[in-house]
Amino acid sequence: MPQFEAGTFDVIVVGAGHAGAEAALASARMGAKTLALTMNLDMIAFMPCNPSIGGPAKGIVVREIDALGGAMGRVIDKTHIQMRMLNTAKGPAVRALRAQADKVLYQQEMKRLMEDEENLALHQGVVEKLIVEDGTVKGLITQAGGIYRANSVVITTGTFLRGEIIIGDLRYSSGPNNQQPSIKLAEHLEELGFETVRFKTGTPPRVNSKSIDYSKTEIQPGDEEPRAFGFETTEFIMDQLPCWLTYTTAETHQIIDDNLHLSPMYSGMAKGTGPRYCPSIEDKIVRFADKPRHQIFLEPEGRNTSEVYVQGLSTSLPEHVQRKLIESIPGLEKADMMRAGYAIEYDAIVPTQLWPTLESKQIENLYTAGQINGTSGYEEAAGQGLMAGINAAAKVLGKEEVILSRSEAYIGVLIDDLVTKGTSEPYRLLTSRAEYRLLLRHDNADMRLTELGYKLGMIDEARYDRFIGKKQRIEEEIARLRKAMIKPTEETQQAIRDASGSELKDGIRGADLLKRPEMNYEMIEKLTPPETKLSEDIKEQVEIQVKYEGYIEKSLQQVDKLKKMENKKIPDHIDYHAISGIATEARGKLSEVRPLSIAQASRISGVNPADISILLVYIEQGRIAKVSV
Amino acid sequence: MPQFEAGTFDVIVVGAGHAGAEAALASARMGAKTLALTMNLDMIAFMPCNPSIGGPAKGIVVREIDALGGAMGRVIDKTHIQMRMLNTAKGPAVRALRAQADKVLYQQEMKRLMEDEENLALHQGVVEKLIVEDGTVKGLITQAGGIYRANSVVITTGTFLRGEIIIGDLRYSSGPNNQQPSIKLAEHLEELGFETVRFKTGTPPRVNSKSIDYSKTEIQPGDEEPRAFGFETTEFIMDQLPCWLTYTTAETHQIIDDNLHLSPMYSGMAKGTGPRYCPSIEDKIVRFADKPRHQIFLEPEGRNTSEVYVQGLSTSLPEHVQRKLIESIPGLEKADMMRAGYAIEYDAIVPTQLWPTLESKQIENLYTAGQINGTSGYEEAAGQGLMAGINAAAKVLGKEEVILSRSEAYIGVLIDDLVTKGTSEPYRLLTSRAEYRLLLRHDNADMRLTELGYKLGMIDEARYDRFIGKKQRIEEEIARLRKAMIKPTEETQQAIRDASGSELKDGIRGADLLKRPEMNYEMIEKLTPPETKLSEDIKEQVEIQVKYEGYIEKSLQQVDKLKKMENKKIPDHIDYHAISGIATEARGKLSEVRPLSIAQASRISGVNPADISILLVYIEQGRIAKVSV
């Protein structure tokens, strides 16, 4: 293949799925001359699996992306068919927004953002090789022979690396949904010395809406209250489509039992490791054998299509078994299966080979993000993409690198988990993974991250000013409530009785009254109104910050400790084998992960507090100087 | 691969491109239980090349499809970004409508029609084999092992059969736009004894709108007058996007000259035969060496994208040469090339292996339609798809087969050309291919075909009633004008003078005055108004039918002769080698094509009038009886 010079960029992003789109937009936004190079321009931000964005933990990631100036929130706000706040009855830490997407509109909108972004070129092309000189990436080479030069490269190739689709006994080389797989690039990454694992993920069948008997299912409408992921979204789609709930039956379970030997995961056909927290239906039935039924959500794939996603029925059983499964579910007895479910196996990179910036430890200026790093899920991909894009651009532009801590963002938890602990299965973000989940809320993502987004140049001044205004109004209102004295007038007592609280004996500060479990901001506001009426999002912040003050305080103290540990930096190139006293296993792990701080070191599994103490002493005594350099 | 019974249908259509979509919709509409089985449900009715529908001859095909109850016209009417009537200054025979499509919306709309159609199931699946018993197709087998049984099968796999993409020195196995190619099915068709040829077609690069300097180009707006392909369309998109016109330059031509050795078509890399009437830019520059410049139209690919199609620059030169070409064109000096152009080579079936119903001569109940039959173009594909779908369903339902004659429809010309003459290159419909083009007009497609559409069950009663009403009003108005006497009043003379005609000496019939070249219906209508005001389309028909009466009459006389020849049927299984007197070449050709009528026989190249006379005598003397059976 004759080669030719195809252009020089600051940053090149390979792939334009959920990770790639955010990476490219972020890098361009930061001011780096960026190229997004992807196999098929008609498949940008394609959703090969569930047509939905958000949900527990994931929804908060979307808010964080938005607060940092990313795209996912804005795009889904414009293209959803339904929006629902989950867990509204529970505490603010677990509230999460979830949207059903119009799959095609989502793609179109993301593509348009990329096309229109200044500093960003969007090209179709298949990347086969990287150009690496002296351990630093310098560009890449496409199938057509194009040599693209760049200071940084971000790879976001999802499930394409040596992708293989598996359905029953059928197994063939393919990207998701019968796209071309990426084989040459996979081989090349192996040659470059990347350690990879074989992972697997699956998708359920799709059925035709006209063949569903909805009368046997329960309707799941969207929220009537307008909501958005984007902090700047002002237009809300009020015309929503419902989803529908049904259940598996004893018959479904029997069919699976009878056909388990045909399942690639049990027959040994599939060797990749699947996601524990997003199991196939056959997995669920084997692992939770005594559960009589599982939820099945019927989710439209868009406004302009009759395809319906059968959530909960992810499977790689043979096609004829899938049909029987469908027919065994109330409402789907006559459902016409338009696409069969399938599993896809692919190469993922062992993520402990990455720095917390998502830069490769082996090859400088090379970043990877998304499913290639062993995660699963659009939001996980987008969050990583954003950070890889930011860091790739920062490095090129001579700015400081950006690492979100576990106390700042779910994205921080995600990336820290990956690079510190690695993952033995497709990693999925869960609320339980975040120690500081009371701080990492849906409602306060802007409070946590807008400042940073602005500093990075990801957020413009107008938006930043609005944010500062909002923050100030919140602080002022809290300060006011801390001072405002509410007297035990009859009006007050009546309001308290109405809320089934116990009457006041004395006057009480507004903030203290708000802390009572039965009270909310709306009630307090009536008793001691602010000078100017506040908007809903400000009221929400005031209420949460005041009500949960104690818990938040406690979390913040823990964060302080964490910060101290994080400030204890471990110099790079430290030779752990030279430190006597550290256990052998810990030495191995530390050498592999190369943690940047004592905090990160302490989270490595197999590294004990005793090892950490020795390491601390070693570093603080300054011995490091002799060892490193 | 273990197999399973996947269902039984009257008709199965393989592929859902432009041919497959029409075939499946038509078959279902006719009342046959139909399945459309296609590789990728996200790629239905995808336009791999120019985002436009219609134009000379092709536009009339779209009208014919609509008159027969097909989908293409309705779909483009709902999804275009621009609509233009071409050749309005010329006679009605060459007028043609052309629309720029919103590529993604077009796909969505066609998919939705298919999803919603009663009697039609739409499934994703890859067909690998046909089931053929005793020379009759009985169904097919998919990659996943599904055995689908059917009475008829229509194959519409476009450019996928052993597809290979070629750009410069690069050549790789692929369907259009990096989709998976169809290799197993191609091998299977070969095993079944189908004779195939290797054809090739190409597509130009796409550039980003934001990088075009439109000030150096000429704007090409859409028509202000609302127009539609569909006879039943009542809503018109008035918010249109313009296209832009620019030209190649001496520099463009120089670049091609300098790099011709790198072109796959000249280097010998590409072996397939390309379309003469849709040549690549390198072809144009070689073949028309003295033409100083060629037109380049910049066509947006949709409302919601910045991708712009560079019409006129189809090429398979290497990517770096393509970039130089683009930069040499005014307005595109800084254009960012988002996708490179490429050529695709593929297997096509030699179409003389088909009956004029598009049924295979080798395998009963098997039909093929679209690019697989050696044509190129969406409209050519759709026209064939419609007829194959109609005939496949008709056969199953025990209805009569449908063959459009050359005097009835461009679709008749297209199919007759294919099955009678074959094609040595990707066949494209041109106005010049139609002998009766004065009859095959844009304006009268409904007059020609609605009756048939209704009889087939493709058109419902309400629409048919509207058609009958329209037809009657036209006839009545023509009859009235033939009688109505216009007196040489001052008003009349003034109107004639205004139109620069010569004054009347005497009274004149309305129809005769309308025949004068300077007069039109609008003028006549003022002088002798009808009882009730007529709609625009009726006025247009009246005017054309009256004005061109003489020419139309002459054409109709020729058609009469043709019809007589068409009525002279040639019995099947005639042994041409047993007829003494027919020249050897003619014998071979006749045995290959197996024409159904003397008319068709006379159009076979290599068959002379003398051969036809002998054949006629032979058949009329009834000798045939002894030979056949």
Ligand SMILES: Cc1cc2nc3c(=O)[nH]c(=O)nc-3n(C[C@H](O)[C@H](O)[C@H](O)COP(=O)(O)OP(=O)(O)OC[C@H]3O[C@@H](n4cnc5c(N)ncnc54)[C@H](O)[C@@H]3O)c2cc1C
């Ligand atoms: C079948 C299937 C089932 C899934 N099921 C689930 C699930 O149940 N739950 C869940 O949370 N997640 C699921 N996912 C995962 C989710 O789809 C992904 O996590 C998400 O799309 C990953 O985003 P990404 O950006 O990393 O990769 P992708 O969105 O896959 O994007 C990869 C991009 O890289 C491009 N590319 C690949 N190779 C090259 C190359 N050589 N050169 C140029 N471009 C290239 C591709 O064209 C594409 O644009 C599933 C995915 C699949 C495929």
Ligand SMILES: Cc1cc2nc3c(=O)[nH]c(=O)nc-3n(C[C@H](O)[C@H](O)[C@H](O)COP(=O)(O)OP(=O)(O)OC[C@H]3O[C@@H](n4cnc5c(N)ncnc54)[C@H](O)[C@@H]3O)c2cc1C
């Ligand atoms: C690169 C390129 C350039 C072109 N340039 C021009 C041009 O300049 N001018 C012009 O007039 N025309 C051009 N065309 C032609 C035009 O695109 C086609 O004529 C038109 O799309 C053909 O329609 P079709 O329905 O026959 O095939 P397609 O639209 O290609 O549809 C084929 C269908 O079959 C499906 N399929 C294939 N194999 C299988 C299988 N084994 N099982 C199930 N489904 C299968 C595919 O998924 C697809 O849905 C070009 C086409 C290409 C690809």
